[in-house]
Amino acid sequence: MKYRITALAAALLAVSACQPQQQEVREPEAATGFQQKQSVKADEFMVAAANPHAVEAGYNVLKAGGSAVDAAIAVQAMLGLVEPQSSGIGGGAFILYWDNEAKKLYSIDARETAPMAATEALFLDENGKPAKWIDAVVGGRSVGTPGILRGLELAHSKWGEKEWGSLFDDTIKLAEQGFEVSPRLAKLVELEINPGVKKMPVASDYFFPNGEPLKAGQVLKNEDYANSLSLIASQGVDVFYQGEIAKDIVEAVQNSSIEPGVLALDDLANYEAKLREPVCSEYRAYQVCGMGPPSSGGITTQQTLGMLENFEIGNLEPNSEEFVHLFTQASKLAFADRNQWIADTDFVEVPVEAMLNKNYLAQRAKLITDLDLGKAQPGTELLPKYQQDIAYELPNTSHVSIVDDEGNVVSMTTSIEMGFGSTVMVRGFLLNNQLTDFSLAPGDGEKKYANRVEPGKRPRSSMAPAIVLNEEGKQVVHAIGSPGGSRIINYVTQSLVGLLDWNMDIQDAVNLGHVTNRNDYTSLEKGRDISNLKEALEARGHNVKVLDLNSGLHGITITDSGKLIGAADPRREGIAKGE
DSSP states (O other): OOBOOOOOOOOOOOOOOOOOOOOOOOEEEOOOOOOOOOOOEEEOOOOEEESHHHHHHHHHHHHTTHHHHHHHHHHHHHHHHTTTTOOTTSHHHHHHHHEETTTTEEEEOOOOBBBTTTTTTTTBBBBBBOOOOOHHHHSSOOOOBHHHHHHHHHHHHHHHHHHGGGGGGGHHHHHHHHOOOOHHHHHHHHSSSTHHHHHHHHHHHHGGGGGGGOOOOEEEEEEEEHHHHHHHHHOHHHHHHTTTHHHHHHHHHHSSSSSOOOOOOHHTOOOEEEEOOEEEEEEEEEEEEEEEEEEESSHHHHHHHHTTTTTTGGGTTTTOOHHHHHHHHHOOOOOOHHHHHOSSSOOOOOOOOHOOOOHHHHHHHHTTTTSSOOOOOSSSSOSSOEEEEEEEEOOOOOOOEEEEETTTTEEEEOOSSSSSTTOETTTTTOOGGGGGBBBSOOTTTTTTTTBOTTTOOOOOOOOEEEEEEEEOOOOOOEEOOOOOOHHHHHHHHHHHHHHHHHHOHHHHHHHHHHOOSSOEEEEEEESSSGGGGHHHHTTOOOOOEOOOOOOOOOOEETTTOOEEEEEEESSOOOEEEEE
16 A cells, blocks of 8 residues: 555654755756746647657657557657757656556656665765765766666556557657757757766767757757667667666766766666555645655655645635745755655665654644744654755756546656766767765764665655545546756645645646745745745745746646646746647
8 A cells, every 4th residue: 555644653762953064056957938838638648748759759659549658658768869968768767657447556666776886985085075066977976777768668567558669669760860959958058057068078979069069950860869769669678778788888887988987787687667655645635646765756745735734825825925935934844854864765764654644744834933944953753863964956857747548647757867967978868867866975873864875775866746636546636747856846846736725727837936945045936926025035034046947847637527638837848738
């Protein structure tokens, strides 16, 4: 059964309130515009994703009678071509799947793993100090064992309908013929959001042909990627994990011109995607479900909602000063718990049920006053003891929501972490830098960081694919998720409030001006009405920054009558399409 909120685990010892070291400030990737979008309606099936080519690939599969999982495979293959900076077969994913016939929710953990040769000192310098974040990101050291293909293979074995190889046809064809570079990709290349792209020879040649950055509208071919997908289509994913692709991946990592890594052939050969129990909590008249550890997305979203449930949010104006204050304070408290406890449960104990207990969250909500909390501390009732860790999650990634004609649903968040990942490029695709999602320092003494590097361990993530069920847990109401690094949690949670408290159309919920607080400062989205709250919030003691907050929310609502309503984030270039 799913993790569910139960009686609070008896507390034996109080947890020390340990302050983290000062984090370096890293803000979201460059904004690429805000284009107002309208919700899209359909009767049979729908896909919402971050690029029109990817949506079209998924749509074609659904129209031909494929399942939601089949479409997700086609979408992911295409995203790796046209949105390579955000996700791809060199990365990982978390997948929620609703089996509409069985009325059951599943989750697949296709998160990357640390190589078996990795140690706690992976990101420490000769003086035992953690590396600067960009020094940790670029090169082979940060590459974890990619998981997405094993995850999709597992999903396809259970819920696929179409022949595996056919799901790559559209992408192989487009990779060979060439696609027009999108304005977003061109701008992110031009701005050099990841300095490693220009420093790493293979990536530099691809994204800076003849030394010049790719231009919007330029036709770009990727025959190496077409070849890789052709092998995966014809031979299955074993060619990626045990065959010639695996050998090339390991060679590229171990011989990286910057920070060679320790990924080995055995790491790839032994990788397994895992079926995990989804985490579900009641909120108002709904069940909100998401990923459990090693993702922090589901728990932290549900903790925030669980605290907000103690206030009459539905009576507040959307994005009002009062709401934004309550939201940021609940988020601070949830992030304090997140940084203390959430990590890979195959390695550490995470008090999931206790963290989601209604009484515990009601007590946490009592800490919220009319003034800003300052630095929130983790709950003292929960065990075991860990320290607040130091981990950086960078604002890229991609989210896909799909409903097929049988009512099955996929909510998948997929990532290579930093924009352009580690910048190690091999066989036409970029490799992830997910190992920097671990705490760069291990901590010390008895209270080491839960999310420290360990061989074979999966780094904590903020990816928060969500599926909302009705009160009885028998029908999907919404599927949604977003990229955005650790801000993902706030983006998804705020959208869920819009849907569940304010009964918004899903596009209107996605369009809401963003607010985030990760137990640091309150950020308000630049250029949106919400930014006008800066002075009022500062009067309450908030440290406020007005920033570009570039979510990539993609969601689908299923109405009581079975109609589908899709939404794509106006901050990115995605669409929703159905029939």
